[in-house]
Amino acid sequence: SDEQIVCTGCGVKIQTEEPEHLGYAPLSSLEKEVVVCQRCFRLKHYNEVQDVSLTDDDFLKILNGIGQKDALIVKIVDIFDFNGSWLPGIQRFAGKNPVILIGNKADLVPKSVKQNKLIDWMKKESKDLGLIPKDVFLVSASKGKNIRDAAAAIDEYRNGKDVYVVGCTNVGKSTFINRIIKEVTGENDIITTSHFPGTTLDIIEVPLDDGKFLIDTPGIINHHQMAHYVDKRDLKIITPKKEIKPKIYQLNEGQTLFFGGLARFDYVSGGRRSFTCYLSNELNIHRTKLENAEELYQKHVGEMLTPPRQEQLEEFPELVRHEFTIKEPKTDVVFSGLGWMTVNDAGVKVAAYVPKGVQVMLRKSLI
Numbered sequence: 001s002d003e004q005i006v007c008t009g010c011g012v013k014i015q016t017e018e019p020e021h022l023g024y025a026p027l028s029s030l031e032k033e034v035v036v037c038q039r040c041f042r043l044k045h046y047n048e049v050q051d052v053s054l055t056d057d058d059f060l061k062i063l064n065g066i067g068q069k070d071a072l073i074v075k076i077v078d079i080f081d082f083n084g085s086w087l088p089g090i091q092r093f094a095g096k097n098p099v100i101l102i103g104n105k106a107d108l109v110p111k112s113v114k115q116n117k118l119i120d121w122m123k124k125e126s127k128d129l130g131l132i133p134k135d136v137f138l139v140s141a142s143k144g145k146n147i148r149d150a151a152a153a154i155d156e157y158r159n160g161k162d163v164y165v166v167g168c169t170n171v172g173k174s175t176f177i178n179r180i181i182k183e184v185t186g187e188n189d190i191i192t193t194s195h196f197p198g199t200t201l202d203i204i205e206v207p208l209d210d211g212k213f214l215i216d217t218p219g220i221i222n223h224h225q226m227a228h229y230v231d232k233r234d235l236k237i238i239t240p241k242k243e244i245k246p247k248i249y250q251l252n253e254g255q256t257l258f259f260g261g262l263a264r265f266d267y268v269s270g271g272r273r274s275f276t277c278y279l280s281n282e283l284n285i286h287r288t289k290l291e292n293a294e295e296l297y298q299k300h301v302g303e304m305l306t307p308p309r310q311e312q313l314e315e316f317p318e319l320v321r322h323e324f325t326i327k328e329p330k331t332d333v334v335f336s337g338l339g340w341m342t343v344n345d346a347g348v349k350v351a352a353y354v355p356k357g358v359q360v361m362l363r364k365s366l367i
């Protein structure tokens with residue numbers, strides 16, 4: 001029949017086509033008397049939340065809903081892709097609600113980066129972006145680092161209220177919440193439901209000990225992230241899994257580095273200098289002469305310069321050039337979602353190329 005089936009756990013409309021989207025349930029499960037979406041199923045049986053993604057419109061509805069509640073907001077960003085994983089607009093929707101900012105994936109940052117310096121940098125950066133968090137934490141959800149401290153702070157700042165956890169896809173929100181669940185809940189049947197008035201969006205609530213809830217919201221897809229231009233199978237190449245090992249390059253002006261076929265760095269002028277690359281250890285870096293770079297790219301993208309893959313080339317965006325004159329020594333040229341290049345000396349001219357739509361920016365070096 002055409003009758004719309006809804007999840008008994010959270011009320012979301014069931015669909016059987018897209019496993020990573022809201023409301024997914026395998027076709028076979030529709031024969032059961034009680035149908036639950038995969039997200040509720042996992043929470044119920046494994047005490048685990050699963051990440052699902054939303055369209056921008058739906059996400060706005062959720063943000064609007066949060067703005068009308070009296071709650072603590074926990075916002076998670078990926079420390080390795082801080083700006084790319086920022087959720088613009090959250091400060092507006094938070095209203096008077098306090099926000100705790102969590103920088104996840106601290107395990108990727110080279111040991112030489114001082115944690116306090118990184119936290120100070122996050123505070124400043126977030127202020128520049130219009131958000132003044134109550135507190136900032138640097139954690140590794142997958143390694144369990146600093147999770148206790150963050151959980152304690154969440155419990156303190158929520159002050160008897162609900163907690164909404166927000167973040168764009170891939171920041172590690174599910175991994176973080178699953179860690180927290182292990183810290184705060186037992187083995188009870190923890191699915192409950194929540195409805196924002198006027199929407200069909202449903203979110204998952206994890207009960208806390210005082211009758212309040214930790215609420216997992218679906219992640220929004222941030223279209224400016226490099227990850228969306230990379231084949232799923234290649235994500236492991238650009239997403240570092242381990243502490244990043246810096247690579248130092250002595251470059252003469254007129255030299256170019258390719259980061260796979262995803263990005264390019266030209267050293268335009270300034271004499272012989274050193275540059276430090278902070279990129280996934282798996283990403284292949286290819287050095288060439290600037291004057292040959294364009295031809296080399298056209299000839300070898302998808303093959304020697306990969307990712308992208310050959311079969312992706314048709315839809316892969318062109319690389320767009322951004323030129324910078326470096327004014328301060330120790331400046332990072334950030335390739336959103338890929339990593340960064342530290343330019344050690346001032347007064348040099350460089351150009352960074354990224355797929356159209358992906359962001360490039362300068363910042364004072366983190367290291």
Ligand code: GDP
Nearest residue numbers: 051105140141142169170171172173174175241
């Ligand atoms: P979500 O989409 O925000 O819910 O993100 P997930 O929890 O599914 O995590 C996205 C990816 O980041 C997965 O490949 C995780 O293994 C990885 N990840 C999550 N937390 C960490 C972390 O603390 N460090 C590292 N290196 N990777 C992490």
